[in-house]
Amino acid sequence: MVWLASIIIIAPLLGFLIAILWGKRMGEPKAAIAPVAALGVSFGAAIALFAGTLLGYGGDFSYTWFRVGDFALQVGFLLDRFAGVMALVVATVSFMIHIYSTGYMAGDKLYGRYFAYLNLFSAAMLGLVLANNFLQAFIFWELVGLTSYLLIGFWFEKPEAANAGMKAFITTRLGDVGLLVGIILIFTLTGTFHFGTIFGLIEYGALAPAMVTAIAILIFAGAVGKSAQIPLHVWLPDAMEGPTPVSALIHAATMVAAGVYLVARSFPIFVAAAGASEVVAYVGATTALMAATIAVVQIDIKRVLAYSTISQLGYMMLALGCGSQAAGIFHLYTHAFFKALLFLGAGAVIHACHTNDMREMGGLGRRMKWTAATFILAALALAGVPPFSGFFSKDEILVAVVDHGGWYLAFAAFFTVFLTAFYMFRAIFITFGGKAGEKAERAREAPWNMLGPMVFLCVFAVVAGWIGIPGVTKGFAWLAGFDVHGEHYGINVGAAGASLALAAGGIGLAWALYRLKVYPVEKIYRTFRPVAVVLERKYFFDDVYGFLFVKGTVFFARLWGLFDNYVIDGAVNGTARLTVLLSKFKGWFDLAVVDGAVNFTGWITQAFGKTFRRVQTGYVQEYLIVLVCGVIAILVAVLVIL
Numbered sequence: 001m002v003w004l005a006s007i008i009i010i011a012p013l014l015g016f017l018i019a020i021l022w023g024k025r026m027g028e029p030k031a032a033i034a035p036v037a038a039l040g041v042s043f044g045a046a047i048a049l050f051a052g053t054l055l056g057y058g059g060d061f062s063y064t065w066f067r068v069g070d071f072a073l074q075v076g077f078l079l080d081r082f083a084g085v086m087a088l089v090v091a092t093v094s095f096m097i098h099i100y101s102t103g104y105m106a107g108d109k110l111y112g113r114y115f116a117y118l119n120l121f122s123a124a125m126l127g128l129v130l131a132n133n134f135l136q137a138f139i140f141w142e143l144v145g146l147t148s149y150l151l152i153g154f155w156f157e158k159p160e161a162a163n164a165g166m167k168a169f170i171t172t173r174l175g176d177v178g179l180l181v182g183i184i185l186i187f188t189l190t191g192t193f194h195f196g197t198i199f200g201l202i203e204y205g206a207l208a209p210a211m212v213t214a215i216a217i218l219i220f221a222g223a224v225g226k227s228a229q230i231p232l233h234v235w236l237p238d239a240m241e242g243p244t245p246v247s248a249l250i251h252a253a254t255m256v257a258a259g260v261y262l263v264a265r266s267f268p269i270f271v272a273a274a275g276a277s278e279v280v281a282y283v284g285a286t287t288a289l290m291a292a293t294i295a296v297v298q299i300d301i302k303r304v305l306a307y308s309t310i311s312q313l314g315y316m317m318l319a320l321g322c323g324s325q326a327a328g329i330f331h332l333y334t335h336a337f338f339k340a341l342l343f344l345g346a347g348a349v350i351h352a353c354h355t356n357d358m359r360e361m362g363g364l365g366r367r368m369k370w371t372a373a374t375f376i377l378a379a380l381a382l383a384g385v386p387p388f389s390g391f392f393s394k395d396e397i398l399v400a401v402v403d404h405g406g407w408y409l410a411f412a413a414f415f416t417v418f419l420t421a422f423y424m425f426r427a428i429f430i431t432f433g434g435k436a437g438e439k440a441e442r443a444r445e446a447p448w449n450m451l452g453p454m455v456f457l458c459v460f461a462v463v464a465g466w467i468g469i470p471g472v473t474k475g476f477a478w479l480a481g482f483d484v485h486g487e488h489y490g491i492n493v494g495a496a497g498a499s500l501a502l503a504a505g506g507i508g509l510a511w512a513l514y515r516l517k518v519y520p521v522e523k524i525y526r527t528f529r530p531v532a533v534v535l536e537r538k539y540f541f542d543d544v545y546g547f548l549f550v551k552g553t554v555f556f557a558r559l560w561g562l563f564d565n566y567v568i569d570g571a572v573n574g575t576a577r578l579t580v581l582l583s584k585f586k587g588w589f590d591l592a593v594v595d596g597a598v599n600f601t602g603w604i605t606q607a608f609g610k611t612f613r614r615v616q617t618g619y620v621q622e623y624l625i626v627l628v629c630g631v632i633a634i635l636v637a638v639l640v641i642l
Helices: 002-026 031-055 081-104 111-130 134-152 159-190 195-204 208-227 237-242 242-251 257-267 265-272 276-295 301-321 324-352 369-383 389-404 407-432 448-468 494-514 523-528 529-538 537-613 620-641
Strands: 061-069 071-080
Touching: 002 031, 002 071, 002 081, 031 081, 071 081, 071 111, 071 134, 081 111, 081 242, 081 257, 081 324, 081 448, 111 134, 111 242, 111 257, 111 448, 111 494, 134 159, 134 208, 134 237, 134 242, 134 257, 159 195, 159 208, 159 237, 208 257, 208 265, 237 242, 237 301, 237 537, 242 257, 242 301, 257 265, 257 301, 257 324, 265 276, 265 389, 276 301, 276 407, 276 537, 301 324, 301 389, 301 407, 301 494, 324 369, 324 389, 324 448, 369 389, 369 407, 369 448, 369 494, 389 407, 389 448, 389 494, 407 494, 494 523, 494 537, 523 529, 529 537
Parallel strands: none
Antiparallel strands: 061 071
């Protein structure tokens, strides 16, 4: 099992090295062979690992990395059923996206580099889900963030793409600071990073309740950044500037899934933390509702899907906050397949029409039948229509909310069902229905290397949720190895009926407005213009952040520039001028006093020298005369005294 886990991570790392070192020399399409094959190997190993965990061959494997005194830092793998399911989902979606990318990225001048980054991205996420300790998980967590920056800003010649990559990197780092502080706090209190040891200590009551709550909130802060929860959700829509297959990978199985995975993996901490689960639930519900309302007015097909992802991630967090670990991860599992398919379908449309604007498309259902069919099936799964996969996972979330949440959580959960169905079929009717738009007249079906992965994922978008049908298996909670006590299993008729009615209402409203056109949408827009403006401006989050942080930073930079120019530089210049003045004064002092005193002393010395040198004539006769005069003077003085 350890060898399988190692292969799952090492294979894409080797693919990354081959592509980054020799990809440019190989050229297209050879540069994609090693990365795609590496993910194929990882996919096969993930299937074997998943089967092994189901058969009970998993376990917790730790190895000493290095020692410092009595402390031994260990690394290892936690190969339980949860890890097996996550590794299989990530490897499957990544492998399909790698194959799809061989067609989508054809002709790109950075073809080899793209596949290198894609391999590294997949390896980072796989390493995260298989880690058995917080430190190792954090290393892969940060590698996920780095590779997402490289892929979102892949077309760095475009200022929008470069800015989007930077925005994603900085925004998610804010949450990562909280996670890092939480990990440091865990180690300070427990002396270990190991999941099992930490969870055991918390369940035993070895940590103070306040500390457990603080740790849970800090872990959730990291998840808020990675999984684009309010208020750190603003990076994900802009991440659409990267290649569409990257968007599919980010939204389905890697970056945004990392936050949900970490909360689910740390579930014992949240269960023991007073109030932390409520925070998770309310943040998730608010995110789900807010993002769904914004998706209603988007005209960029990828941004519709981006806000849909934010909304569905809110659903997952809502389930976890309501105490249902299985429901949250079940929806993560089904969502990975149908959301990856939706993005690949959008990529096929963009590839054919060379535009993201749905208003310039239209009529594509007749020109791209396979793409339209798979996209519609994925949308039905997202809307929660039976028998598609999303119906079963969303049903479990709604039951968890009804059983454990308040009125607001229930309202947000059920109303979001209606909005989800509406905005998805609004996009379908605009893009695939009606008359052909100006960019859709020459559109053709995608090539086989793009359609093949879409059809493969479409199968899972339909059947992946059937695990939740009584009699098929023992339920997703059993499959993923979660504690089945208190978990809903089967179909709740009340929740399912309400959900289906709301989904049908959303689809029907979209059909009436955008297909039958029973009432002009423009008139609705004019009537509710204030609401529409708020939604188009995304509740002004970007405006507020731009004013506070971007313009605020520029303002303080300019203010500091003025302080620097007029205060610091003024002080420096004043000091310099004072120094010059003092140096001049010193020069004057030296000239007038010091030099005067020195010169006066020299003059006195010279004067005395000139006066007394006359005594030294060199004539003996004169010396005798002076000697005689001196003797006479002495004698006269003696006589006077006597």
